[in-house]
Amino acid sequence: MLNLYNEHVLPDSIRQDKTWARQLYAVSLLYSVMLQRRKYGACGWSTSFDLDFTDWNTCTGYIKNICDQARDSPEFSDPANMIKVTRALTVLVDLFERGKLCFVDSGCLGTLYESPCTNRTLQTHVSETFSHFSS
């Protein structure tokens, strides 16, 4: 955790946005705990999975975006809107990045699930996003 702060966190960015600074501290703590638990093998995590600096970077980038948007746009800071927008954006970006989507039959989305993990992620995205928009 100290390495993250010494090597990858700019003091200026913390000075500018206190909300993000607190979120950054929390997510760095979470990332460090997740990383250290891997050292304990099956006691830490039942199954092994890839976790590295890029994941921390992605998380902090996402949090930075959401904090910036909440600060700049009053409508966005409304909780309902914020969750809708972030989920909608993320589902689109995530789906396109994965490149595993294809159109099936009459415009239905079909996915080529390769792992239960991917399956669950996509299902969560879609169900959460569309349930919020339909309500």
Add this chain to the structure above:
Amino acid sequence: MIEQAVRGMLGEVLLGGLIGDFWDHRVLKTLLGTIMTPGTLSSERSFDDLIPGCRMPEDATYQNFVASIEEIPEPDSSVLLGLSINAEHLHRVDSCQQIIAGLSELVPNVAAPVPRCTLLLLCMNVGV
């Protein structure tokens, strides 16, 4: 409410998406629920549930954050990671086994042949 959105995204997508096991996913959600709460983020509550003595700095400056991290006691202890103390013991035994196995491979002619049960007993003693 930012915390809620962040918890959802991290738990289900950004970090949760990496984890395939159901029980591991529950652990992640619990960790998120412990670490990323409105209370902990506003320094009203400490992270005592997980790490005793660890608290969000009241004045959010870079120096305070670094000082707060440096105050965390024994960062590698299994208890601080929400694990049992036995996990630490097992980890040490495992490490000892790996070292001794490595030594045997490095110097096969020098190392005396030791029965496996004796080796395991030795590792457990060293691990303790």
